Amino acid sequence: MAAELFDYEPVFAQLTDEGHCEWVQQLQAACDVALAPEVHGNLDKWTAAWHLLPDVPDATLDACERFQLLGSLADDQRAVLRETLMQLHPWRKGPFHVFGIHIDTEWRSDWKWDRLKDHVELRNRLVLDVGCGNGYYGWRMLAAGASQVVGLDPFLLYVMQHEAIKRYAGARADNYVLPLGDDCLPKNLHAFDVTFSMGVLYHRSSPIDHLQTLAGTLKKDGQLVLETLIVEGDCNSVLVPEGRYAKMRNVWFIPSIDMLQLWLRRVGLKDIRVVDVTATSVQEQRSTDWMTFESLPDFLDPNDRSKTVEGYPAPLRAVVTARR
Numbered sequence: 001m002a003a004e005l006f007d008y009e010p011v012f013a014q015l016t017d018e019g020h021c022e023w024v025q026q027l028q029a030a031c032d033v034a035l036a037p038e039v040h041g042n043l044d045k046w047t048a049a050w051h052l053l054p055d056v057p058d059a060t061l062d063a064c065e066r067f068q069l070l071g072s073l074a075d076d077q078r079a080v081l082r083e084t085l086m087q088l089h090p091w092r093k094g095p096f097h098v099f100g101i102h103i104d105t106e107w108r109s110d111w112k113w114d115r116l117k118d119h120v121e122l123r124n125r126l127v128l129d130v131g132c133g134n135g136y137y138g139w140r141m142l143a144a145g146a147s148q149v150v151g152l153d154p155f156l157l158y159v160m161q162h163e164a165i166k167r168y169a170g171a172r173a174d175n176y177v178l179p180l181g182d183d184c185l186p187k188n189l190h191a192f193d194v195t196f197s198m199g200v201l202y203h204r205s206s207p208i209d210h211l212q213t214l215a216g217t218l219k220k221d222g223q224l225v226l227e228t229l230i231v232e233g234d235c236n237s238v239l240v241p242e243g244r245y246a247k248m249r250n251v252w253f254i255p256s257i258d259m260l261q262l263w264l265r266r267v268g269l270k271d272i273r274v275v276d277v278t279a280t281s282v283q284e285q286r287s288t289d290w291m292t293f294e295s296l297p298d299f300l301d302p303n304d305r306s307k308t309v310e311g312y313p314a315p316l317r318a319v320v321t322a323r324r
């Protein structure tokens with residue numbers, strides 16, 4: 001079957017089957033609005049690039065140990081592919097190994113995956129990934145047995161990166177990135193077995209609303225996997241940066257691990273487990289050929305790497321799981 005751009009029908013069919021007809025109608029309308037040509041000045045250019053991607057009829061995907069697409073591609077076609085994928089710069093989440101091209105992304109997202117994968121049961125689970133970026137983790141989730149992964153990300157470049165990768169992963173590969181944010185999630189949806197929110201909480205100005213929404217996406221006993229920045233401190237500690245944090249403008253609340261657990265209890269979640277706490281290293285987040293802008297080494301105080309350039313504690317991240 002020929003690959004098609006923005007083919008969300010299998011998601012809508014699955015959710016309709018599960019009785020979420022009204023929400024599906026809302027999602028369809030919201031996707032149409034988000035993907036209207038006038039909404040983003042580069043969408044036409046990216047769509048044209050997608051149509052230039054060379055065919056690889058024998059492409060196969062293996063995302064068990066790492067993400068790799070295997071298949072036969074002549075050298076000149078590989079050069080076209082590389083050039084076309086580069087038009088979707090910056091590539092932040094990955095890495096992707098695509099027919100001999102190593103998309104060395106800003107983040108070693110595979111390291112985060114390795115830290116959390118043994119703490120979530122994905123076999124035959126319907127998964128929601130809020131703020132999924134280019135859908136990298138969705139491929140790893142499918143390889144771990146998920147039945148379908150519904151990713152949400154409002155940033156259209158990442159949606160396009162996903163479409164470029166999906167072009168080769170098979171039209172019916174059940175990993176989707178809808179061009180939407182968490183505001184498309186109604187309260188008390190109870191639609192998913194597992195919900196991920198990684199790297200999103202601190203970008204939300206109302207973090208408890210975000211957690212409440214996430215909790216509401218889960219079926220009974222469904223599992224939440226939450227990954228976020230944290231600070232050292234007790235259950236009364238939260239960092240609200242005065243301005244930027246690590247040069248990021250949109251960071252609102254960075255809680256201590258105790259405060260985060262309190263927030264999770266307050267939204268009614270149970271069985272809360274802190275499964276990982278790791279300081280982000282300059283090996284895990286850095287500039288590369290595929291993300292040539294500034295990265296973590298530029299966000300840290302050059303004289304004291306335990307601090308950001310603004311003088312705040314350097315990035316420390318936790319993965320917490322919980323059940324509804």
Ligand SMILES: C[S@@+](CC[C@H](N)C(=O)[O-])C[C@H]1O[C@@H](n2cnc3c(N)ncnc32)[C@H](O)[C@@H]1O
Pocket residue numbers: 093109130131132133134152153154155158180181182183197198199200203227
């Ligand atoms: C720091 S990245 C994390 C990406 C990925 N989840 C990971 O852990 O590597 C945050 C992502 O959240 C997306 N995002 C920002 N606001 C959002 C919102 N309101 N709802 C869902 N995603 C959002 C951004 O576009 C970005 O891709």
